[in-house]
Amino acid sequence: MAALIRKKSRLTEDESLLANTRRIADLVADKKAKDIKAYDLRGLTIMADVFVICTATSEPQMKAVYNAVREGMREIGVAPLNTEGTYSGEWLLMDFGSVLFHIFRPESREFYDLDGLWGDAPRIPLELEE
Numbered sequence: 001m002a003a004l005i006r007k008k009s010r011l012t013e014d015e016s017l018l019a020n021t022r023r024i025a026d027l028v029a030d031k032k033a034k035d036i037k038a039y040d041l042r043g044l045t046i047m048a049d050v051f052v053i054c055t056a057t058s059e060p061q062m063k064a065v066y067n068a069v070r071e072g073m074r075e076i077g078v079a080p081l082n083t084e085g086t087y088s089g090e091w092l093l094m095d096f097g098s099v100l101f102h103i104f105r106p107e108s109r110e111f112y113d114l115d116g117l118w119g120d121a122p123r124i125p126l127e128l129e130e
Contacts, residue, residue: 017050020073020096020099021050021099021126022127023076024069024072025052026126027065027068027073028052028068028069028103031068033054033055033065033103034056035053036052039122039124040122040123040124048095048099048100050099050100051099051102052099052100052101054104055103057106059087062087062092062103065103066083066094078096083095091108
């Protein structure tokens with residue numbers, strides 16, 4: 001799938017994908033989201049190359065995380081192709097083409113268990129500060 005970085009760059013497609021994945025993770029971490037993980041799904045599914053998953057514990061935090069990612073990616077010329085869910089719901093999804101970004105409330109993350117479903121996929125090291 002096409003890399004997400006839209007500005008002219010000398011990065012390879014893999015480097016662009018990793019840079020965008022880490023950017024999303026950094027933006028999410030800045031809003032204090034919990035349990036941030038990224039899975040490399042290349043070769044495992046055609047729906048995306050990467051899943052980034054995090055947990056938000058309240059409606060205001062879901063809104064803050066969503067807005068931070070939307071604005072932070074827009075700054076580098078990347079807009080979501082589609083979004084699903086609401087701030088008051090249990091799950092928000094942002095589709096960036098190669099990267100699907102999921103924001104879960106704790107109960108929904110446990111129920112849908114994407115971590116378990118894709119747990120055999122390689123994890124992408126995010127290098128987040130603890």
